[in-house]
Amino acid sequence: MYLRKTQRRNGDGSVVRYLQLANNRRLNGTTQAEVLVNLGREDKLDVAALRRLVASINRYLGDEDDVTLPLGTETGPLTVEQARPFGAIWLLDQLWHTLEVDKALAKVLGPRRFRTDIERIIFALVANRAVAPSSKLAAAEWITHTVAIPGLDHADKDQAMRAMDLLAGADAQSEVQQAVFFAAANLLNLEVDLILFDSTSTYFERDGEPEPDTDDEPGLRRFGHSKDHRRDLPQIVIGLAVTREGIPVRCWVWPGNTNDMTVLEQVKDDLRDWRLGRVVTVVDSGFSSRENMAYLQRAGGHYICGVKMRDGSAESREAMSRQGRYLQVRDNLRVKEVKLAADQGRRWIICHNPIEAERDQARRQVQLQAITAELDRIAAARTAHAAKAKAKAAQQGKKKTPRPSDAPHRKAECALRDHPSLGRWLKQHPTTGRLSIDAAKVKAEANYDGKYLIATSDPDLSPEDIALGYKNLLQAEAAFRTMKTTLDLRPVYHRLDERIVAHVLLCWLALLLIRVAERRTGQTWPSINRELGRVHQVTLSGPAGRLQQTTKLTPSQAQLYKDCAVALPPKMSGLQPAE
Structure with a gap:
């Protein structure tokens, strides 16, 4: 050297x-x-x-x-001062610059001057969500004492909160999401003709809702239908739009009591402002009201939406009654287009998954066996109870056996009838009040095994493309799973609405970076993070000065950087001669 x-x-x-x-x-x-x-x-x-x-x-x-x-x-x-994890942080930082998130933030912040580098603070918080999710106080300590962040030596909680407040501004979050989306679309050659939208909820570790300052601003933390099965805690509703490749392009935050049916107009308007051209929006059955579908068709747009088949609607019954042959799309997917006389403005596609049909049949069989065993147990207990009462009467010399009380058995039957999953297969006889398996219900449900119904307004897409487009909705569900597990979206501890929104935006940015890394490498983020977490930045010092040295890369680590099309970490950096 x-x-x-x-x-x-x-x-x-x-x-x-x-x-x-x-x-x-x-x-x-x-x-x-x-x-x-x-x-x-x-x-x-x-x-x-x-x-x-x-x-x-x-x-x-x-x-x-x-x-x-x-x-x-x-x-x-030279002596070793410290050694900090650096490899995963370096990859995220290079992707951060490649997607031009730094430029988007610089545009939003404008000419304002700050004592700290707000862009670096925001990146460090995003990296914390991706590498080692923690609270904002713990994240500040993690930045200062645990890892090496390029361009940032230390941070405290106040700086983190200040950066979050700036990120959550109404203009900032819209401009940042738009700029990042177009940069990612150009860089990754994303196909944005198909936008997948879904919503979820996440809860707070607080006892109740906050007291609103005014009636017009009730706040985000509200009780509502919890998709996390935590009805005892206040929550928020989060919407996420992703491409067919699974790249998240935009997120929304609404109060916890927001109905899914009421948010699509805002989603449509916000995406229309980006002037994406002809876009087909894919949504689940929770958004399939006629008002929502009509709104999605404005300005030449189209939709693909799931339709509930077991709700007894006229459309589902008519669709299931139509005859026709299925077209084999894949080993686990067959499709059939049907025409309904009652609705000429939409196309209807019935999809059948043979593998899922076998699972439905197996689950139903297990439930029926459990019901049969419980009914047999109740009948045996009733018979034993009656025999015991008869023997007791004979022993006492009574000529007429008193009718035994069957209150315990009635209670067991009521519990079985009200069971959330088993009760649907039972019917109660009007005269005796006894329970039995509803054979007609079982036969009717068997017709729906492995099937789901899709409606679309696009006149040009083939049934195969419609079915595959709807299956891509799994990308949105996978994004929510990643946000709730890998990125620790929940639970949320923030109180102010702007910081709640900022917390979601940080998770969205982290999800964007790791999805790009996964798409380029073909590996999951936990495996990438684990492998690159072994790359450290070592600080050396001596009488002549100090510098940082990166540990030698293994072939697998170097290949990860190469696959992501980013530069390798510098071998030497931060060279500072002694004064």
Whole structure:
């Protein structure tokens, strides 16, 4: 390792020399100079101190000293100050710049000046969600004491909260999401003709709803239908739009008591402002009201939506009664288009999954066996109870056996009838009040095994494309699973609405970065994070100065960076000669 000089001649004939930290590397039988760090102009550097520092580095690495030092110059040994995880952070930072999130934030922040680098704080919080999710206080300590963040040495809780407040501004969140979306679409060549939308809820670790300041601003934390099965806690509703490749393009936050049927108009309007052109929106059956579907068709848009088949609607009954042959799309998917006389404005597609049909049949059989066993147990207990009462009456010499009370057995039958999953297969006889399996209900449900119904307004898509487009809705569900597990979206501890929104936006940005990494590498983020988490940045110091050195990459680690099309971490950085 040695100091390397380069020079540039100005127009006036003067020469400017620059210093670089370089290392000789043998490649294909020839020795080539590899520049590790560009140090700057020679006339603005302490060259003697740099020479002493390079000599210390060579001594630490066990290499021969390539730098000629003045006689009697003492360099001293280098000591290790600290070693911090760096590999996964470096990958996220490179993707952050590639997707131009930093430029989007700079545009939003404008000419305002801050004592801290707000963009770096926001990136550090996003990286924390992806690498080691924690609270904002713990995240500040993680940034300061645990990991190496490029361009950021330390952070505290107040700086994190300030950055979140700026990110959650109405103009900021819209502009950032739009800028990031178009940068990602151009970079990844995303197909944005199909937008998948779904919603979920996440809860707070608080006892109740906050008291509203005014009737017009009730706040986000509200009780509602919890998709996390936590009706005892207040919550918010989160909407997410993703592409067919699973890349999240936008997110929304609504109060916890928001009905799914009421949000599609805002989703449609917000995406229309981006002027995406002809877009087909894919939604689940929870959004399939006629008003929503009509709104999605505005401005030339179209929709693909799921329709509930077991709700007894006229459309589902008519669709199931139509005859026709199924078209084999894949091993586990067959489709059939049917026409309904009652609705000429929409196309209807029945999808059949043979594998799922077998699962439905197996689950139903298990439930029926459990019901039969319970009914037999109740009947046996009733018979035993009656026999015991008859024997007791005979022992007492009574000529007429009193009718035994069957209150315990009635209670068991009522519990079985009201069971959330088993009660649907039972019927109660009007005269005796006894329970039995409803054979007609079982036969009717068997017709729906492995089937689901799709409606669309697009006149050009083939039934195969419609079915596959709807199956892509699984990408939105997978995104929510990742946000709730890998990124620890829930539970939320923030109180202010703007910080609640910022928390969701940080999770959305983290999801965007890890989805890009997964798409480029073909590996899951936990495996990428685990492998690159072994790459550390080591800080070395000595009498001549200090620097950061990155641990040597393994072939698998280098391949991950190569697959993501980002630069490898620098071998040496932060070179600081002693003053």
